[in-house]
Amino acid sequence: MDSDCEIFSDLDSGEESNENTEFATEIDPVSVDEESEVDDYPFEILSTNQIAQHMADCIKEVNAVVGLPPTVTRILLNHFKWDKEKMMERFYDGNQEKLFEEAHVVNPVKSSRASQSSRQRRSTNQSSEDCEICFVSYPAPLMAGLDCGHRFCTTCWDDYLTTKIMEDGVGQTIACAAHNCKILVDDESVMRLIKSSKVKLKYQHLITNSFVDCNRLLRWCPSPNCNNAVKVQFLESRSVTCRCGHTFCFLCGQNRHEPVKCELLKKWIKKCNEDLASCNWIAKNTKDCPQCDFTIEKNGGCNHITCGNRTCRHEFCWICLGKWDIHRTIGTSCNRYSASNESKEQSRTSLNRYLFYCNRYMNHMQSLKFEHKLYASVQKKMEEMQQFNMTWIECQFLKKAVDILCLCRQTLMYTYIFPYYLEKNNQIAIFENNQQDLENATESLSEYLERDITSENLIDIKQKVQDKYRYCSSRRNALLKHVHEGYDEDWWQYL
Ligand SMILES: [Zn+2]
Ligand SMILES: [Zn+2]
Ligand SMILES: [Zn+2]
Ligand SMILES: [Zn+2]
Ligand SMILES: [Zn+2]
Ligand SMILES: [Zn+2]
Secondary structure, three states: OHHHHHHOOOOOOOHHHHHHHHHHHHHOHHHHHHHHOOOOOOEEEEOHHHHHHHHHHHHHHHHHHHOOOHHHHHHHHHHOOOOHHHHHHHHHHOOHHHHHHHOOOOOHHHHHHHHHHHHHHHHHOOOOEEOOOOOOEEOHHHEEEOOOOOEEEHHHHHHHHHHHHHHOOOOOOOEOOOOOOOOEOOHHHHHHHOOOHHHHHHHHHHHHHHHHHHOOOEEEOOOOOOOOEEEEOOOOOOEEEOOOOOEEEOOOOOEOOOOOOHHHHHHHHHHHHHOHHHHHHHOOOEEEOOOOOOEEEOOOOOOEEEOOOOOOOOEEEOOOOOEHHHHHOOOOOOOOOOOOOOOOOHHHHHHHHHHHHHHHHHHHHHHHHHHHHHHHHHHHHHHHHHHOOOOHHHHHHHHHHHHHHHHHHHHHHHHOOOHHHEOOOHHHHHHHHHHHHHHHHHHHHHHHHHOHHHHOOHHHHHHHHHHHHHHHHHHHHHHHHHHHHHHHHOOOOEO
16 A cells, blocks of 8 residues: 555655745744634644645545455545545445446456456466557557456557647546547556656646545635645635735635625625725725815725815724714714614615625625735834844734734625625624624834824834733634634524
8 A cells, every 4th residue: 555655756846935834834923823713613734745745545444444456445445536435335235346347447356357367378478469559560468458368569558648638738637548448547557658757747737636526525626836735624714825926815716705605705806896886985095084175085995084175184994984983982973884874775775785785795895905015014013123223023913903904904895795785683692792893903003103103202113012912813814703603503694
């Protein structure tokens, strides 16, 4: 069985570079402490070599039970899309002969008898054999065959397999070279019969690819140039972070979108695309001051706006245009939709309701875009701090603060999809409290990083920034934990 791993031992996976990024993630604090506590969604990152090893382990595990040659087990497992239970169920419950036929493999019990008799045949006539492809007569050692009994010269095999692999891109399901023979060529034979290491490598990639693609608990990291796969223990619409730093939803492969599930997000995006006009209207970057009508242009992520008109200086919320200080008190927040003041007319209410959530969704999306500008100003601040005898590592808290700010904005953005599709109940009320807490914490961090930080002593900043982002992070975790609990307990009733 160990030969299975050896087949893949020369697989080029860029291991060294992976190790470097592993170190980088170790000092990247976001993925270590703050997030891990909420993400009780266990997953592993596998390099290409580890995938091959995992595949070999699967075969080993099944073989310990069924006792077939590993090459046959691999073909059978692939036939069942690497569902071990399903394969073994069929192996013991059904007609084994039919199973082997379906999977295009020769029954190993029969094949050992067949190869024995063919060996006997060959020994009696050892001088030479005719290849049925090129019709040249070769000495026996230059001929090779499969359990189906078809034998060709090694040059013809090499040509045939190379074409299949390099031109047709076939890996797991290469059939015997004989016309009309459906028996699959096993991996050991392929590796033995191919001479070019480039073709061998391509074959290994094809095999691991189909292993990952078939396996529901594995997914390639969608980041370009990343060769890692993520392995989970159960399927859920949850985000995972690869060693390369990319975070994505395991189920759909898109960017992380908690707390909503893939289906709901798809539905929402479809709706947004249909209502593009209203979304464009919402997404504009200028608004008029609700007190003096002075036109204000937004150029940062923070939603606490102070009117630019010097005689006004009205402080208000960019999202709901309400007075800012009222936002700090519970019960008057701008995150809850209330239909009470709307027209009784159903259609109008439903449009207003949609615009309410869409407005908030788009607003956080836009703020998120602005927060990316913050990285540049934070970078400058970090350089300043290094002049004050702070080390590069000691300054990292500022970058981390922006990381967490972006993470919270992103989560907030998706939280507005959630109540749009859900029936109001007590749990939604709790959800909206959590949403409000996260929103307040996020705006407070945003405001601090964008404006207040400049007026303070550089050395005092650290504690304040850390307090603020830790609070944000804990509010985000609380919200996500509650939503996941709701998924488990069936609290969320879709409209
Ligand atoms: Zn030949
Ligand atoms: Zn054959
Ligand atoms: Zn990756
Ligand atoms: Zn998803
Ligand atoms: Zn004003
Ligand atoms: Zn507001």
